Amino acid sequence: MSAVLADMPGAVAPATTKAIAPSKGGRPWTFYVLATLFAAYVLALYGPMFCIYILSFQDIRGGLVFPMKGHSMHWFVDLFTQVRTGDVKGSFDRSIKLAVIVTIITVVVSFLAGLGFRRRFRGDTFVFYMMIGSLVAPGLVLGLGTGLLFQALGLNASWYTSALGAQLSWTLPFGVLVMFAVMSRFNHVWEEAAYDLGASRWQSIWLVMIPVLAPGLVAVALFGFTLSYDEFARSLQTAGSLNTLPLEIWSMTLNVTSPSLYALGTVTTIVSFIVIGASLGTIVLIQKKRGSRSKG
Amino acid sequence: MKNDRGDIELAGVCKSFDGATYVVDGVNLKIADGAYCCFIGPSGCGKTTILRMIAGHEDPTVGEIVIGGQNVVGLAPVQRRTAMMFQSYALFPHLTVRENIAFALRVRGQSKADRLRAADAMIEKVRLTQFADRLPAQLSGGQQQRVALARAAITEPRVLLLDEPLSALDEQLRVQMRQELRRMQQELGITFIHVTHTQLEAIALADLVVVMEQGKIKQAGPAREVYAHPHDRYVAEFMGGQNVLSGRVEKVNGSSFTLAQAAPDGIEVPLLARSTVSVGDKVDIAVRRDDVALVRPGKDLPPGCTTSLPSRVLAIEYQGYFVKVMLDTVPDDEFVAYVPEKTFFADPFTVGDVVMATWSTGSALPLA
Numbered sequence: 001m002s003a004v005l006a007d008m009p010g011a012v013a014p015a016t017t018k019a020i021a022p023s024k025g026g027r028p029w030t031f032y033v034l035a036t037l038f039a040a041y042v043l044a045l046y047g048p049m050f051c052i053y054i055l056s057f058q059d060i061r062g063g064l065v066f067p068m069k070g071h072s073m074h075w076f077v078d079l080f081t082q083v084r085t086g087d088v089k090g091s092f093d094r095s096i097k098l099a100v101i102v103t104i105i106t107v108v109v110s111f112l113a114g115l116g117f118r119r120r121f122r123g124d125t126f127v128f129y130m131m132i133g134s135l136v137a138p139g140l141v142l143g144l145g146t147g148l149l150f151q152a153l154g155l156n157a158s159w160y161t162s163a164l165g166a167q168l169s170w171t172l173p174f175g176v177l178v179m180f181a182v183m184s185r186f187n188h189v190w191e192e193a194a195y196d197l198g199a200s201r202w203q204s205i206w207l208v209m210i211p212v213l214a215p216g217l218v219a220v221a222l223f224g225f226t227l228s229y230d231e232f233a234r235s236l237q238t239a240g241s242l243n244t245l246p247l248e249i250w251s252m253t254l255n256v257t258s259p260s261l262y263a264l265g266t267v268t269t270i271v272s273f274i275v276i277g278a279s280l281g282t283i284v285l286i287q288k289k290r291g292s293r294s295k296g
Numbered sequence: 297m298k299n300d301r302g303d304i305e306l307a308g309v310c311k312s313f314d315g316a317t318y319v320v321d322g323v324n325l326k327i328a329d330g331a332y333c334c335f336i337g338p339s340g341c342g343k344t345t346i347l348r349m350i351a352g353h354e355d356p357t358v359g360e361i362v363i364g365g366q367n368v369v370g371l372a373p374v375q376r377r378t379a380m381m382f383q384s385y386a387l388f389p390h391l392t393v394r395e396n397i398a399f400a401l402r403v404r405g406q407s408k409a410d411r412l413r414a415a416d417a418m419i420e421k422v423r424l425t426q427f428a429d430r431l432p433a434q435l436s437g438g439q440q441q442r443v444a445l446a447r448a449a450i451t452e453p454r455v456l457l458l459d460e461p462l463s464a465l466d467e468q469l470r471v472q473m474r475q476e477l478r479r480m481q482q483e484l485g486i487t488f489i490h491v492t493h494t495q496l497e498a499i500a501l502a503d504l505v506v507v508m509e510q511g512k513i514k515q516a517g518p519a520r521e522v523y524a525h526p527h528d529r530y531v532a533e534f535m536g537g538q539n540v541l542s543g544r545v546e547k548v549n550g551s552s553f554t555l556a557q558a559a560p561d562g563i564e565v566p567l568l569a570r571s572t573v574s575v576g577d578k579v580d581i582a583v584r585r586d587d588v589a590l591v592r593p594g595k596d597l598p599p600g601c602t603t604s605l606p607s608r609v610l611a612i613e614y615q616g617y618f619v620k621v622m623l624d625t626v627p628d629d630e631f632v633a634y635v636p637e638k639t640f641f642a643d644p645f646t647v648g649d650v651v652m653a654t655w656s657t658g659s660a661l662p663l664a
Binding site: 187189190192193194195196197198199200203207208211212 | 351352353372373374379380382383384386387388389390399400402403404447448451
């Protein structure tokens, strides 16, 4: 008996090591090929942006090309103080406000569309294709058309009217498509269960649908915000006399020849990352809150 | 006036989703207060639709649904005082066990303290106290089922509707939860209506078994009646445990008739409740698989056995306490004998053996 037991570990061990650990010979050659490809892709993706970020930290002697000339925050100060660089603060303000309005409208409308498209209705495919149509229409043309229409109607184009409309033509279809994906994971039996337990329609939306879909709604909001915040083509002919940030940056590329242009790029990137970070943070927080409640 | 009676009457209930085909086609049924009723049938037979109509999630196209003497068609589930347990339980994924169970009280506007106290009492009843703060995703299938049961029961319904409640569980747990359902039903003292497609589940649980096919009730009665005395071929084959044979009536002799078959003397069948048969009629009969005895040719038949059909053994399956022997007794239908284990192994057959399948006259049951 003891002899049998003593033998067993020796007999079993080789099999387990083989099953758990990958073969000692290391990774197959395809791993290195794909890893190189991925590294090249990441470099191509982030390399140009990092050039901008690095060059924005030059000192007063700085130029528009490498090599770096010293390092300081000079061009960031310059960005917000010098008049000749343009209305950075004002356009930044407008862009943020516009993005917030676009986000709110996108989330609300996408959610309602998601509710509406749960069931088939007469003309649903038509509505759907109309929506996709505005997604594939060239942005510049759509913006131009919006501008012309406002002019024809005798309305003044401005960032909070015509530009808002032109941007929504872009963010709404996107938001609705994301919402469809989010909605497809919502089990309609939950609604039925809520109804069975006596919830009104409003209660079932408020107490079941919105909490369950919350992470998806945050994702839609993030989409709406970032799409609006850096929208150029649709805003170009619709923003009226006051520029949004992307338009301001564009006009700066034409007449500003200092690294403060790069400093602006760095600042806007930071803002984008803050927004993305806040959104992801919210999603994590929602999930963590659920997790911690379940422990405690 | 609070009416706690949970007796149900379905009167001429029909349901059509497209106006052309009827999923439920003229169902009449009475279910006593406090009964455990199982609807059974293949998928698409309309059993779930009936359940959803009683629950108030569908309205019948025609007909009345009466609960406790009150026609409930058009009323919301809460007004009917029914509660439903969904097939996959439909627990709210973002709420803990306690919050899930308290949900019905929350939407009624009960204060947080009140509803959580009530929920905790219910949690104790279904033995989930240590899981009260978990999310549904962190529970096993059996625990989820108990949460679903508690969530439905907290509304103090007079009828609880269960849509294939055990189908999401594995075999062992299914047997265990089956007992738990029965225990809860007795504890709550309310009517349970349970939809299933598993025969064993239905006859193990139900006071009233309702067998359905294509929107119609084929037979409704106590479990033992439906299993041992099926009305017709469909019920006999669906409930299982029976061999169904058909043949022409050769002669009618008082209280019994003889069915022409491969047997030298035909098969003698008692008339029982069957009204009339005349010579030449095509008739189905059923013989319980455990009533069939197998004898080697040339040996004496067991006492009382009048029919003996020569057969060849097609296959043998060991089932533990009995052995399933498949035979080619009748040309088109399956014919099986359940031989007790000890009897079988006293003189085991092998595939290809010729045996006589025999049973006593009283075991043959004429079908409609």
